[in-house]
Amino acid sequence: MSREIAADAFRPADYVRPGDLVAWGQACAEPTTLSERLMDERHTIGGRFSAFVGIGFAGTVRPEHADVVDMRSYCATGSNRALASAGCLDILPSHYSALARQLGHTVDVLFLQLAPTADPGRFSFALACDYPHSAIAKARVVVAEVNDQVPSTRSDWTIGLDDIDIIVRTSRAPVPAPEAPPNPLDAAIAANVADLIPDGATLQVGLGAMPAAILEALSGHRDLGIHSGLLNPGLIKLINAGVVTNTHKGLQQDASIAGVIVGDADTFRFCHDHPTIKLAPTSFTHDPKVLAGLSRFAAINSAIEVDLTGQINAEVAGGRYVGAVGGGTDFLRGAAASDDGLPIIALPSSTLTKDGRRVSRIVPTLSGPASIARADAGVIVTEFGHADLRGKTDAERRKALIAIAHPELREALG
Numbered sequence: 001m002s003r004e005i006a007a008d009a010f011r012p013a014d015y016v017r018p019g020d021l022v023a024w025g026q027a028c029a030e031p032t033t034l035s036e037r038l039m040d041e042r043h044t045i046g047g048r049f050s051a052f053v054g055i056g057f058a059g060t061v062r063p064e065h066a067d068v069v070d071m072r073s074y075c076a077t078g079s080n081r082a083l084a085s086a087g088c089l090d091i092l093p094s095h096y097s098a099l100a101r102q103l104g105h106t107v108d109v110l111f112l113q114l115a116p117t118a119d120p121g122r123f124s125f126a127l128a129c130d131y132p133h134s135a136i137a138k139a140r141v142v143v144a145e146v147n148d149q150v151p152s153t154r155s156d157w158t159i160g161l162d163d164i165d166i167i168v169r170t171s172r173a174p175v176p177a178p179e180a181p182p183n184p185l186d187a188a189i190a191a192n193v194a195d196l197i198p199d200g201a202t203l204q205v206g207l208g209a210m211p212a213a214i215l216e217a218l219s220g221h222r223d224l225g226i227h228s229g230l231l232n233p234g235l236i237k238l239i240n241a242g243v244v245t246n247t248h249k250g251l252q253q254d255a256s257i258a259g260v261i262v263g264d265a266d267t268f269r270f271c272h273d274h275p276t277i278k279l280a281p282t283s284f285t286h287d288p289k290v291l292a293g294l295s296r297f298a299a300i301n302s303a304i305e306v307d308l309t310g311q312i313n314a315e316v317a318g319g320r321y322v323g324a325v326g327g328g329t330d331f332l333r334g335a336a337a338s339d340d341g342l343p344i345i346a347l348p349s350s351t352l353t354k355d356g357r358r359v360s361r362i363v364p365t366l367s368g369p370a371s372i373a374r375a376d377a378g379v380i381v382t383e384f385g386h387a388d389l390r391g392k393t394d395a396e397r398r399k400a401l402i403a404i405a406h407p408e409l410r411e412a413l414g
Contacts, residue, residue, distance in 0.1 A: 002144075002164040010168050012038045015141045016109050018047025023103060023135060024111035026054025027078075027230075027262050028177055029128030031113035031145035033170045035060045038111075042068050052103060054131070055207070055262075056080045058175040063088050074099055075324035077207065078178070084321045093315075093369075096131075096229065096327035097286035104134035112136075112144045113174070114159065115152040122160045124152040125279050127174060127268070130229070130259030133157060133281035141165050150174050151272035153261065155279045177232070177262040182213035188383040189346050190217040193300060196342060196379065196386060197221065200248035201296040204228040204331050205235070207262065210302055210346060218243065225249035226256035227294055229285055229327050231277065233263045236270050239277070246276065250295035250339075259285045286327055291334025298342040299331035299378075304368065305347075305361045308398045308413065310377030310389045312345055316368025325371050332376045336390075343378025343390075350406040360409040362401050380404065 016022055016038070024035050038051070039060055050070040053061050056079035061071060063086035074092050076084040083089035094102060112132060114123040125133075127150055136142055136159065143166040182190070190213035197203075197218060202225035205211040215234030218224065225246040226235055238244045239256060246253050255278040261271055271277050284290060291297060303312045304323060315323045328345075335341035350358050362382070377389045380401060387400035402413045 002161045002167050004167040004169065007033055007168050007170050010034065010037055010143075011044070012041050013044040013046070015143060015166070016045050016049055018045060018049055020108035021050040021052060021106050022109045022111065023052040023107045023132065025113050025128040025132050027057050027128070027260055028174050029113050029126065029260060030058050030060065030175055031111045031147075032058050032060060032175060033145050033168060033172065034111040034143055039065050039069070052107070053080060057177055075326060076321045077324065081322060089321070091321060093325050095325060095329055096282060097288070097330040100131040100134040100282040103131055104138050107135040107139045109141045109143070110135045110139040112142065113150060114144050114146050115150045116146055116148055117152055122158060125155050125157070125159065126150040126153060128260045129155055129157060129279035130282045130285065134283065136163050143168065145170050147172060147174070151268045153271050153277060153279050154273070154275070157279075157281055173265070174268060176264045180207075180209040180212060182209045182216070185348055185383060186210045186213035187217070189348065189381060190214040192381050192383065192386055193344060193346050194218050194221070196344065196381070197298050198296060198340070199223055201225070201298045201342070202227050202249045202294045203235070204297070204299045205232070206230070206301055207232065208302065211300065214300060214346065223247050225253075225294075226258065227252070227285065227291070227297070228258050230260045230262055231256065231258035231271070233267050236263065236267055240270065248295050251290065251293050252278075257285060286330045288330065288334055288337070291331065292337035294334070294338050294341075296340045296342070297335045297338035298344060299335035300344045300346060301328045301331060303345050303347045305363050305366060306345065306377075306380055306401065307363050307366050308401050309394055310374035310380070310397050310401075311366055311370040312372035312377065313366045313368040314371040323371070328372050329376055332372065332378055336376070336378060343376070344381060345372075345378070346381040349382040349384055349404065350409060358406065358408060360405055360413065362405040362413065364413065
């Protein structure tokens with residue numbers, strides 16, 4: 001049975017032991033009252049402990065906290081980039097579909113941010129259900145920050161008093177996602193992606209300026225569906241405009257499905273008790289059988305570079321860890337198995353260095369890990385067109401990829 005305490009009475013050392021792994025909801029779902037207190041009072045734990053931090057928007061965990069905290073994550077997104085640059089972030093190179101199961105077996109203390117509901121014995125997952133869901137039943141201690149300023153969202157998965165050990169009631173605005181406005185290059189790539197997406201497709205997109213541009217380019221489409229790891233402001237706009245109806249998804253045709261909601265105050269207000277927005281755990285959003293059952297599933301992800309065989313680096317740029325293995329392979333495989341699915345990787349053809357040199361992002365050899373194997377490569381899109389690598393030999397792939405590289409750099413690739 002859960003016990004309720006005041007926010008100012010919460011002392012992490014009462015629940016966290018030396019050697020423990022503490023995890024919490026990521027991005028806008030971070031329970032900042034709990035995570036901030038943990039970092040502020042880290043020395044009271046009595047020894048080193050570990051913190052698993054997903055996407056970081058609040059900047060709660062900083063390099064100086066490494067004096068007693070071992071920091072782990074699956075990504076270097078948001079404020080995690082500073083941790084990676086300081087050499088104090090240990091990366092778990094896991095497919096997102098496996099991450100929840102792996103964490104579920106290792107988390108000792110779980111922090112959640114939940115929303116109250118009309119039923120005093122039940123709570124809403126609010127802004128995230130994804131990987132923390134798997135740890136609820138297995139963590140030694142579950143502490144819930146029940147925040148009356150986060151949206152109460154719908155889900156087919158529930159959480160109640162029996163699932164929680166400690167309840168801390170708060171009232172504070174959730175952490176907003178940083179804005180990433182698209183630029184003209186993003187818009188050019190987005191137009192090429194949008195041309196590939198049919199009406200009635202089911203969408204999955206990621207974070208950042210390019211996904212925002214792609215969703216904007218889809219505003220003239222009809223009857224789109226959503227089954228994604230995250231729900232962002234661009235997808236919200238498509239729902240609000242009637243572009244998203246979910247009528248042709250094949251599964252869950254009554255709802256837009258996501259694991260995490262990211263955005264700003266307007267996003268959170270829109271999602272509050274919205275009848276067609278539902279949160280789900282990673283075991284559902286990234287389940288290969290579920291993804292294969294979606295109709296015309298279009299998985300749209302980005303990359304740092306692609307080699308001439310179709311191998312994709314989504315993790316390391318310039319020797320620095322900046323991305324993630326994430327759900328790229330999960331979603332690409334799901335789209336490949338879906339009827340008329342589209343496994344898409346979108347990226348600029350090149351980048352300019354600080355000294356003005358143009359460097360190709362379609363490369364003979366990757367400068368980082370192969371986050372996605374060449375066997376999982378699908379359709380690669382740049383501002384110069386698309387290369388459908390499915391069913392193509394190495395020689396055919398090379399030719400197709402060079403054709404969408406930057407014109408100034410194609411000869412060097414050939």
